[in-house]
Amino acid sequence: MSAASQPTFSCKMHDHQCCITAALENAEQLCLQQSKRFTNIRRRVLELVWQQHKPIGAYEVLELLQRDKRTAPPTVYRALDFLQQMGLVHRIASLNAYVGCAHPGEPHDGQFLICESCHSLAELDIPEISNAINRSAADSGFTTRRQTVEIMGLCPDCRHPG
Amino acid sequence: MSAASQPTFSCKMHDHQCCITAALENAEQLCLQQSKRFTNIRRRVLELVWQQHKPIGAYEVLELLQRDKRTAPPTVYRALDFLQQMGLVHRIASLNAYVGCAHPGEPHDGQFLICESCHSLAELDIPEISNAINRSAADSGFTTRRQTVEIMGLCPDCRHPG
């Protein structure tokens, strides 16, 4: 099974090509189900986003696309916006970067562990957190539509080096 | 007492000049205690950030400063960085904007309720949330250094209009 089902850091040794393939097939199915077009550009951008277990910037994606064909920023941003709306990638606000969603399928916000040392990222989806947030917001009379939870620190590997 | 002690939305009718004055005096004390210089620029930027109960962009601050005196971006960013380090303002990553800290004194991350309709913002500081986050991170072997929690939705006023 691909890393898409791993709850936390998946940067240990694994066949990452498997992650990518699984993510792409998954995406294809999702788009089919929802009658959305999984075009070449969108597929390629998703592939590039998945090529590392780290967030990637839009202009990094752009640069990689350029190797095949002249491309301009709007193309990348459009694809990323589409993938976000489909719940296939997340934007990490504190990094201005994008990462493949570990649990695509239904829309969700997720929580992100971001290692300040190796820059790896892991997606969590802990109801306890989102519920605590929703509850506190509701206590203030606030209606939550979306939540951003980004946690900066040290991943297990960087915490215990060597 | 100023709105600085209010736990949630303080955009209702109140003497906001009072908020500003209190925030400035508070800041002055803090800087004094920590032997940091609360210079004119820093004071002025903090004042401008406090002039609304909404996040303000760095370039908006810049524009307001320009009315007095020619100023360049680094000046504003330096002041904002200083104020952040002193725990006097927070940067809202999802908005690229800054807001006065409602509970200055000791460093903390805070949680932010952001109204997508009127763009007002309220700062929370709910241990239940930050603890849930720290606990989940620890369960993944992750050491938390800093957390970003930004909650987008509708404030009480915009939820029940009229």
Place this chain on the structure above:
DNA sequence: TTTTGAAATGTTATAATGTAACATTGTCAG
């Protein structure tokens, strides 16, 4: 099959946000 209209992409230019690097000025302890 052809038409045709909406969605997707291409293209150009520019807006918005943030920083590097070095010069100058201000502050204060010795």
Place this chain on the structure above:
DNA sequence: CTGACAATGTTACATTATAACATTTCAAAA
């Protein structure tokens, strides 16, 4: 005073993101 460091000034540039309009692609309707 003076030396040293912190703060600010100044110029230039890097990075991130979008507006506006042209062109292409694709699939459904005629």
